[in-house]
Amino acid sequence: MGKGAILGSAALALVSAARSARTVATWRTVRPLPEAPLDKGKVSVVIPVRDEESTIDGCLASLRTQRHSDLEIVVVDDASTDRTVEIVRQHVAEDPRVRLVRTDGPPPGWAGKVHAMYRGVAETSGEWLLFVDSDTESAPDLVGKLVAAAARDDADLITTPGRATVPNSGWWLLLAPTNVLLFDTASPDGSRGKAVGIGHCILVSRAAYDRTGGWRALSGEHADDVAFATAVRDAGGRTRLVDGMDSITSSGLDSFGAVWRSQRKSMVAGGAMVGGPAAGAAALGLGGLLHIAYGVAPVLMSLRGNGFVRLAGLAAWAAQAAAHRTYMVASHQSGATAVLAPVANATFGAQMLDAAWRSVRGGNLWKGRDIR
Missing domain, CATH: 3.90.550.10 (Spore Coat Polysaccharide Biosynthesis Protein SpsA; Chain A)
Structure with a gap:
């Protein structure tokens, strides 16, 4: 087992654990x-x-x-x-x-x-x-x-x-990872980063x-x-x-489609605020690739790795699941889908890539308007 594989596996497990701990702790402050x-x-x-x-x-x-x-x-x-x-x-x-x-x-x-x-x-x-x-x-x-x-x-x-009137896969595939990302940069009381609205x-x-x-x-x-x-x-x-x-x-x-379109619109709009459509597309593209890797890696490590790599993969998977379960329960929905959190993170990454493409292409992005 190479030193690089061990360090990379450890880094993924630590990042997943840190993000999960922040998400769980943050929701405990929401009254x-x-x-x-x-x-x-x-x-x-x-x-x-x-x-x-x-x-x-x-x-x-x-x-x-x-x-x-x-x-x-x-x-x-x-x-x-x-x-x-x-x-x-x-x-x-x-x-x-x-x-x-x-x-x-x-x-x-x-x-x-x-x-x-x-x-x-x-x-x-x-x-x-x-x-x-x-x-x-x-x-x-x-x-x-x-x-x-x-x-x-x-x-x-x-x-x-x-609260959702019709619980659907869009919540656990797209909104759960969105919530984790939101709490990376914002807080419910505005004490760190941006304030949540x-x-x-x-x-x-x-x-x-x-x-x-x-x-x-x-x-x-x-x-x-x-x-x-x-x-x-x-x-x-x-x-x-x-x-x-x-x-x-x-x-x-x-519906899943409604969540996808709504989230994509917000991503395109938010990305454009970074420094214009081109810079937004680049940021979204990079973020999408990272999220796909963030979701796929724990699965590959857990199923195909050996020794420490497998343990690190399982730890990262469990941490990602804990974060997603916290969000789903907070949203008054079943937390059972949390076991598929890596799939959700990869799906979220694919949505970011779609938003990156829309940022470049422009056109009718939301109700007849270009919102870049």
Whole structure:
């Protein structure tokens, strides 16, 4: 057995163990939403939409059931071409708390979603701003529990992912390794790296929003959720990731294909922020190859290696499985798929290669727009 094989095997096992330990420890710091809601302060909900006819009705219907007494809901249409506006107008006619703002799309230099949220905030008056995606549906106490979490944690920003409505392979093949990568560079409380923000659901105080310069300061940002949470943190605000998955669901990730397209869009957008499409493609390509190796190597070492190499491969496999199991359980799903964590890491690497190719090719990358 060569010295290089031993060192490489040991390095893989150590890296896998370190990443797993960080993921497990990080999730232990994520607290659930409080049991009791807090009905205090006006909350302004802003929903950016673009061709969301399949989801916006359920989103608005659930928000209209909120028990929070002082609530306004502003839907900002980003040049939809389907029945989205028609559906929203039905809710406007039925509930005075719901309003519609229409735009012709973002001006030069603005990302579409960011511009829509910026326009929405201008139409609100609440001391709290709640940004939700149109593919979410909320339990009646979601708003009150988010406000209660902000009070409990003395936080300026509270964010939570949505629970899957249809658990599927996209969660353990793509989202689990994404979560591990996220916690390599970001933290739930913003204490290291970037602050975690989940675009599904972000509650922020207007005072903290104003201190950041608002969405105007992030006008061209396509990876807007983490960027916004980090801006709030950097402006002196306290940010917290919480587990609110008992109170909000997301149907936008209900199939492997939907997860793949959504993640690829975020990768392309995030890569472009590195230094343009070419630099982003290079970073994504390298990351993809590394993740494929990260997933394939433990399997080959465990099945074909001998002695220390096999033990190191098994240790790396077990560590990767532990990280993935933690995420799946945190997402209120079965952790049984964790044994296939190396397959997930390799699949995630393939997705990064796809995103690298899309970064070079450009074109219609998300709802008719090039988001590089």
